[in-house]
Amino acid sequence: MPAFSSHYALEDIVELSQRDDLGEDTPVLRATSDARTAGYDAVCVPLTNEKWKARWTELCILDPEESPDKLVIEQRAEAWRSKPAFFRDEVTISRLEEAENLIPLISDWLELDTSDDWVRHDAEIALQQELAFASYLNAQCAILPPPSNRTQVGSYARAINACLASIPYMELSVRIPIYDPATVLPGPSRSPSPVESAPPSSATGGTPPESNMTTWEMWDTIRTICGYNPRLTLALDLTPPLPLSSSVLDQWLAEPVRHIWLPASAFIANAKGYPVLTKGSQSFIRDIVKLQPNIILSGTRAKKHTRGGEPAYAQYVRHLEKTSPAVKAAQTAGTVENFALGYQDYLQAPLQPLMDNLQSITYQTFEQDPVKYRNYEEAIFFALSEWPTPGKVTLCVAGAGRGPLVARALKAIERSKREAFVYAVEKNPNAYVTLQERHREEWGDAKVKLLFGDMRTLEVPEKVDILISELLGSFGDNELSPECLDGASRFLKPDGISIPSSYTAYIAPLSSSKLYNETRATKDPKSLETPYVVMLHAINILSDNGGGISGTCGPQIQECWDFEHPRKDAALTEQGLPLTNSHNTRSAKLTFHIPNAGVLHGFAGYFEAVLYGHVGLSIHPDRMAQISKDMLSWFPLFIPLKDPLYLPADSELTVSLWRLTDVRKVWYEWYAEAFLPVPSSSVHSPIWRDTLSPMSPSAEHGSFLSPVVSTPTFVSSPLLDVPQLTLELPPQHSDKTREGVSLVKISQTALHNPGGQSSWIGL
Numbered sequence: 001m002p003a004f005s006s007h008y009a010l011e012d013i014v015e016l017s018q019r020d021d022l023g024e025d026t027p028v029l030r031a032t033s034d035a036r037t038a039g040y041d042a043v044c045v046p047l048t049n050e051k052w053k054a055r056w057t058e059l060c061i062l063d064p065e066e067s068p069d070k071l072v073i074e075q076r077a078e079a080w081r082s083k084p085a086f087f088r089d090e091v092t093i094s095r096l097e098e099a100e101n102l103i104p105l106i107s108d109w110l111e112l113d114t115s116d117d118w119v120r121h122d123a124e125i126a127l128q129q130e131l132a133f134a135s136y137l138n139a140q141c142a143i144l145p146p147p148s149n150r151t152q153v154g155s156y157a158r159a160i161n162a163c164l165a166s167i168p169y170m171e172l173s174v175r176i177p178i179y180d181p182a183t184v185l186p187g188p189s190r191s192p193s194p195v196e197s198a199p200p201s202s203a204t205g206g207t208p209p210e211s212n213m214t215t216w217e218m219w220d221t222i223r224t225i226c227g228y229n230p231r232l233t234l235a236l237d238l239t240p241p242l243p244l245s246s247s248v249l250d251q252w253l254a255e256p257v258r259h260i261w262l263p264a265s266a267f268i269a270n271a272k273g274y275p276v277l278t279k280g281s282q283s284f285i286r287d288i289v290k291l292q293p294n295i296i297l298s299g300t301r302a303k304k305h306t307r308g309g310e311p312a313y314a315q316y317v318r319h320l321e322k323t324s325p326a327v328k329a330a331q332t333a334g335t336v337e338n339f340a341l342g343y344q345d346y347l348q349a350p351l352q353p354l355m356d357n358l359q360s361i362t363y364q365t366f367e368q369d370p371v372k373y374r375n376y377e378e379a380i381f382f383a384l385s386e387w388p389t390p391g392k393v394t395l396c397v398a399g400a401g402r403g404p405l406v407a408r409a410l411k412a413i414e415r416s417k418r419e420a421f422v423y424a425v426e427k428n429p430n431a432y433v434t435l436q437e438r439h440r441e442e443w444g445d446a447k448v449k450l451l452f453g454d455m456r457t458l459e460v461p462e463k464v465d466i467l468i469s470e471l472l473g474s475f476g477d478n479e480l481s482p483e484c485l486d487g488a489s490r491f492l493k494p495d496g497i498s499i500p501s502s503y504t505a506y507i508a509p510l511s512s513s514k515l516y517n518e519t520r521a522t523k524d525p526k527s528l529e530t531p532y533v534v535m536l537h538a539i540n541i542l543s544d545n546g547g548g549i550s551g552t553c554g555p556q557i558q559e560c561w562d563f564e565h566p567r568k569d570a571a572l573t574e575q576g577l578p579l580t581n582s583h584n585t586r587s588a589k590l591t592f593h594i595p596n597a598g599v600l601h602g603f604a605g606y607f608e609a610v611l612y613g614h615v616g617l618s619i620h621p622d623r624m625a626q627i628s629k630d631m632l633s634w635f636p637l638f639i640p641l642k643d644p645l646y647l648p649a650d651s652e653l654t655v656s657l658w659r660l661t662d663v664r665k666v667w668y669e670w671y672a673e674a675f676l677p678v679p680s681s682s683v684h685s686p687i688w689r690d691t692l693s694p695m696s697p698s699a700e701h702g703s704f705l706s707p708v709v710s711t712p713t714f715v716s717s718p719l720l721d722v723p724q725l726t727l728e729l730p731p732q733h734s735d736k737t738r739e740g741v742s743l744v745k746i747s748q749t750a751l752h753n754p755g756g757q758s759s760w761i762g763l
């Protein structure tokens, strides 16, 4: 649940101080108790008043040359610089209890980003002074004035970074307007692209480049200069009216938005006169409440709207929260969002079920998934029903764990009315005890035979018709299902089938300051090259489904590779085992269109598996609802980057990813490169870029860019009747890089995890 705070402006505090019923209360204590009565959790109050502003202005801004007391003023200013301190009547609070449920607003007239070096210098001293005082009073967080001068955003950020270093514990929240209407095109998608918007001509004066910086880019500069300090957060100001729908606003979902500043002026009146928000603001609030920000309502006592009074504003925001899809999903029992409460953005090392022996409680958690086992039972049922030859069918559950798939296989056998027998193989000696108990008490020798050992080496009494396994990780193959099933295929008849019959890995580029900070938190460089299992929450997928300016980009989420079982092309030893693991290496080179500026922190990894026929398992965000809705067993994979990579609006991102192996282990390596489309006339030499075709086996590698033949990607799935996620290229992008456009390489990441130096999966 988000918290609500009420903003008290200086005039409100002055008005309260004039009340004759204050008794023991100070104006701020009265404001806090009034706000509590009105249902708020806290108040938001300016820390200083006009007296401080007047003194600082006299000391630091007014030109002493023009004053008869020039020397005295200069001496006073120097005295203040050497020992910055308030007089009691310059601050609105002075007691610990006043600061208890209060968020102080740092003076918004401090010119932290003025072009005047001296004024900026003094503003920084004043900022340090205000924060030190707020910290003395135990304030947990202070809201900083917004940067206003784009040319000096670096100076503003440097001053804040210095405060973060000198003021311990306190969270500093930068107030930033959600967007500047001048820098964002209205409409569905994006800022002007470098190609589409003609560069400002110097002949006509043009606008300086800085003025095109969006408010998100200012924030990005600030937090980057502050080294992604976890105590630096955002107070997002929703004063500007929001566009109806704009993916550019999704940028904020990946940022540490701790407060939402929502003035009464942002509300319009509905037909009955009650305050409501515009459609654009409604949809943004519905999205952002999943981050549980503190909503600071301002100007709500000014009777701006004829009906509803002060409570109407918070009531309305609470109503939006209740109708937020993310909040509703989290509150509905049985959904992944509900199951994952408390685990959002929490990094977990993927399981190593081959190297490690799982705990009973881990199996118990798996077994709570109602969907995975149901789909397995369906797949086995269809496989048995369609089994072409009469007579007994032999099944093997390879990696039986505590036995849920054996139980489901027996149910499917009963439903299909086929004569069948099940072998259950497990290498975990502890789980094997549970299997023995179930065998004795539930299954019996007539239906099931248990076999203890590693499926890659174990002998099975006879060859089987159907090999059933669940060795899948969040990325499909990352728990070594391919390697284990290579071994198990020894005891599969030549015309036998595997459930699953295939699985595919997908990735999408993502931004998330939270995940970036989480991976850095351990201070172990290996943690920056390790894929994690994460319930992704405060993230933004940076790509879209457009073909990009070049017309060659694939869809928002792209296929890396797949594995099929049983393998058809295998060269085997006498024991029926592969000679090497080379056939299980894979590589992918994928190109994504990045419509809005963003910072790449890594990749989201997903998988989809075909169990049998049209029955499958999927955590692909666009298809999971159709294939395996409410399946709980797998959260996505997060593949991090060591350093954030800034991507401008309309850039193109090429991601290279490898699955590699030696005799002892399997590991992934990855890196990315960013390109920007520019008019060809501004490029002096041919621009080289490797093929842009997403996972096309026939993709030309290392071709000169223009013209590059694009492969429109139809991502179809045997699990869905119709092709999904058809990439619709705009007409001008139809089959080659757009005339007159070249791609300039602008940056790249390091190669991550070379040789599996930081993360690997043991064979």
Ligand SMILES: C[S@@+](CC[C@H](N)C(=O)[O-])C[C@H]1O[C@@H](n2cnc3c(N)ncnc32)[C@H](O)[C@@H]1O
Binding pocket: 353, 354, 357, 358, 363, 366, 367, 398, 399, 400, 401, 402, 403, 404, 405, 425, 426, 427, 428, 431, 453, 454, 455, 456, 469, 470, 471, 472, 484
């Ligand atoms: C993800 S668990 C699935 C367990 C169970 N089938 C289920 O769905 O709840 C995978 C199981 O396979 C077992 N396993 C992994 N590799 C194996 C191997 N090479 N040989 C035998 N069992 C293996 C693990 O010990 C674990 O019990």
